Amino acid sequence: MGEYLKALSSYERSLEIQKIALPPNHPDLAASYNNIGNVYSNMGEYSKALSSYERSLEIRKIALPPNHPALAASYNNIGTVYFNMGEYSKALSSYERALDIDKKVLPPNHPDLASDYSNIGLVYYTMGEYSKALSSHERSLEIRKIALPPNHPDLATSYNNIGVAYRNMGEYSKALSSHERSLEIRKIALPPNHPDFA
Numbered sequence: 001m002g003e004y005l006k007a008l009s010s011y012e013r014s015l016e017i018q019k020i021a022l023p024p025n026h027p028d029l030a031a032s033y034n035n036i037g038n039v040y041s042n043m044g045e046y047s048k049a050l051s052s053y054e055r056s057l058e059i060r061k062i063a064l065p066p067n068h069p070a071l072a073a074s075y076n077n078i079g080t081v082y083f084n085m086g087e088y089s090k091a092l093s094s095y096e097r098a099l100d101i102d103k104k105v106l107p108p109n110h111p112d113l114a115s116d117y118s119n120i121g122l123v124y125y126t127m128g129e130y131s132k133a134l135s136s137h138e139r140s141l142e143i144r145k146i147a148l149p150p151n152h153p154d155l156a157t158s159y160n161n162i163g164v165a166y167r168n169m170g171e172y173s174k175a176l177s178s179h180e181r182s183l184e185i186r187k188i189a190l191p192p193n194h195p196d197f198a
Contacts, residue, residue: 082094153196156196
């Protein structure tokens with residue numbers, strides 16, 4: 001609902017209760033810190049989000065097996081905060097750690113792997129490394145084609161990301177083809193006034 005202060009207040013109250021009722025490294029505490037980090041991230045308070053996400057990760061490292069998917073989620077959240085803060089090498093490192101974990105614990109065509117590759121591609125794109133961005137986005141698309149229905153909006157996102165990479169590499173006919181494919185899917189998958197059409 002966008003009422004971040006109310007959400008934050010509820011999550012912080014929950015955390016206070018959990019700190020009394022649970023052992024100090026209980027996974028539920030990590031979940032609460034993660035939720036608080038999500039609110040701060042949505043509010044644009046990235047340093048506070050980072051602090052909460054890092055606390056969540058610390059607990060998860062103690063409480064969970066080393067390749068647990070929750071650790072990958074923590075690294076993804078940390079990567080997103082670093083990306084939003086403009087610290088792209090740190091974002092890339094966090095996203096790559098998430099990918100390493102997900103590769104070990106998920107099936108090879110799991111949608112989370114596609115998201116990992118997409119995140120890495122966005123960092124490379126922002127850093128101006130378009131061929132690396134293209135490679136990551138193409139890998140993401142390969143997985144999404146297998147894992148998702150043919151007109152899923154995430155496929156449109158992948159085609160769009162590939163088109164942006166081609167455009168920045170000066171390969172305009174390939175860019176156009178990718179953007180047109182993205183538009184075709186979005187026409188089917190999204191309501192007619194969705195902002196992604198713009």
